[in-house]
Amino acid sequence: MTDSEKLVKLKQLLLNEDRDFALQILQKLESVEKTLNEEELLSEKVNPIIDKKIETFADEIPSKLGPTITEALKIQIRDSQDQVVEALFPIIGKMIKKYIQQEMKNLSESINSQVQSTFSIKKWKRKFKSFFTGVSEESIILSEMAKPNVEQVFIIEKGSGLLIANVSKSQENIDKDMIAGMLTAIKSFVEDAFTKEEQSLELIQYELYNIYIQNMSSYYVAAVISGSFNTEFKDELEDKILDFASKHKKEKLVEDSKVTNKLIESLFND
Amino acid sequence: MINSKKVVLVGHFGVGKTSIIRRFVDDVFTDDYKVTIGVHILKKEIEVNGQKLTFVIWDLEGKDDVEKVRKSHLIGTSGFMYVIDPTRSSTYVNIESEIAYLKSNYPSAQLLTIANKVDLIDKKEFKKQINYPIDFFTSAKTSKNVEEIFNKLGLNFLNNI
Ligand SMILES: Nc1nc2c(ncn2[C@@H]2O[C@H](COP(=O)(O)OP(=O)(O)OP(=O)(O)O)[C@@H](O)[C@H]2O)c(=O)[nH]1
Ligand SMILES: [Mg+2]
Numbered sequence: 001m002t003d004s005e006k007l008v009k010l011k012q013l014l015l016n017e018d019r020d021f022a023l024q025i026l027q028k029l030e031s032v033e034k035t036l037n038e039e040e041l042l043s044e045k046v047n048p049i050i051d052k053k054i055e056t057f058a059d060e061i062p063s064k065l066g067p068t069i070t071e072a073l074k075i076q077i078r079d080s081q082d083q084v085v086e087a088l089f090p091i092i093g094k095m096i097k098k099y100i101q102q103e104m105k106n107l108s109e110s111i112n113s114q115v116q117s118t119f120s121i122k123k124w125k126r127k128f129k130s131f132f133t134g135v136s137e138e139s140i141i142l143s144e145m146a147k148p149n150v151e152q153v154f155i156i157e158k159g160s161g162l163l164i165a166n167v168s169k170s171q172e173n174i175d176k177d178m179i180a181g182m183l184t185a186i187k188s189f190v191e192d193a194f195t196k197e198e199q200s201l202e203l204i205q206y207e208l209y210n211i212y213i214q215n216m217s218s219y220y221v222a223a224v225i226s227g228s229f230n231t232e233f234k235d236e237l238e239d240k241i242l243d244f245a246s247k248h249k250k251e252k253l254v255e256d257s258k259v260t261n262k263l264i265e266s267l268f269n270d
Numbered sequence: 271m272i273n274s275k276k277v278v279l280v281g282h283f284g285v286g287k288t289s290i291i292r293r294f295v296d297d298v299f300t301d302d303y304k305v306t307i308g309v310h311i312l313k314k315e316i317e318v319n320g321q322k323l324t325f326v327i328w329d330l331e332g333k334d335d336v337e338k339v340r341k342s343h344l345i346g347t348s349g350f351m352y353v354i355d356p357t358r359s360s361t362y363v364n365i366e367s368e369i370a371y372l373k374s375n376y377p378s379a380q381l382l383t384i385a386n387k388v389d390l391i392d393k394k395e396f397k398k399q400i401n402y403p404i405d406f407f408t409s410a411k412t413s414k415n416v417e418e419i420f421n422k423l424g425l426n427f428l429n430n431i
Contacts, residue, residue, distance in 0.1 A: 160276040160346025161311075162326060177274060181311035181326050188342030189308070 152224040274324040281353035283332030286386035289410035318424035349380040
């Protein structure tokens with residue numbers, strides 16, 4: 001091999017290496033360029049890193065940011081109660097409306113079944129009534145259903161709150177003696193706390209019931225009423241109770257429970 | 271005739287009124303203290319000398335002065351139990367005037383003075399510290415004398431009609 005040959009060989013070797021190297025770099029560059037330019041490929045590479053970051057970040061939120069956020073929310077809610085109420089109101093309103101709609105549906109279904117299934121004198125009476133008054137049959141049933149009804153009557157000694165007599169339409173396992181005591185305590189509490197002069201508690205609304213209270217000199221009568229309590233009904237009841245009271249002194253009520261129970265029963269309508 | 275009787279427990283906060291009643295009515299006791307607010311009414315039927323009696327028991331909230339108790343809670347009462355806590359002298363320093371008040375305003379009612387939490391004290395030592403007659407030493411925790419105080423009231427009712 002001549003010197004020049006050697007030189008060529010050397011050059012070749014060196015250059016080849018250079019070329020290979022350059023080629024490699026070029027390839028790398030190309031792939032980087034490709035990765036960078038093509039979003040899909042880039043995200044393939046970058047996403048896991050970001051995901052990881054986000055993951056740790058999310059993990060740390062409760063401990064790092066939690067208290068701050070809660071505090072901020074608290075303040076926000078406190079300072080803008082009106083807005084919060086405003087925001088919640090429609091939601092709650094909708095829930096209530098939905099509930100009422102459902103209840104109305106149930107009610108109308110039960111009315112319909114009543115209208116359809118009953119083949120009774122009552123039905124014909126209703127039909128006549130409906131025909132002559134122009135009020136729909138359903139409305140008549142509705143008002144019949146909501147009619148106030150005395151469900152239970154307590155005669156309670158004033159002061160001690162001891163039960164003198166009690167008559168109930170249905171069998172319940174509530175303790176009448178304790179109810180009488182609690183009613184007396186509530187009554188006296190309300191009378192002490194909220195009324196000036198000689199006023200007295202007359203009506204307690206409890207869930208679906210109204211508890212009507214009428215005072216006599218040494219005892220009071222509490223009538224538990226279902227349905228819609230109205231003035232007409234109240235007047236009627238008041239008269240009945242007054243009539244009842246004028247006939248019987250407390251002693252008599254205490255002594256003769258048979259008489260008492262008969263009389264209480266006269267307060268029940270229908 | 272109603273043979274129900276209104277029985278009222280009065281006394282300072284935390285002397286054990288509720289605990290005595292719970293022991294008597296449900297036969298239970300707990301160490302935790304739940305303050306009574308307003309009034310709580312419970313009932314138990316007992317038999318004294320073969321006679322049935324219904325106790326409607328008013329568990330009142332504690333008051334350090336019996337004159338501050340709502341009058342409507344006291345009227346119509348057949349039997350009072352005035353309860354003190356012998357481990358706290360503040361609950362009995364005024365016992366004499368407190369009892370005098372009850373006796374003068376509700377002369378027809380029976381009244382028992384009761385020192386509760388007897389499981390926590392040395393009775394002899396305690397008697398040196400108080401110069402007012404205590405009718406019963408009870409413990410709602412161990413049940414000591416709890417039945418007895420209600421029976422005693424029942425007996426008093428029967429003998430006094
Ligand atoms: N060791 C002991 N602790 C008692 C006894 N009776 C009541 N306690 C405790 O004393 C505390 C108060 O008892 P309550 O029965 O709630 O007292 P109270 O008189 O009803 O209190 P107020 O309703 O606030 O007036 C409770 O922690 C009871 O566990 C007792 O006989 N022995
Ligand atoms: Mg209590």
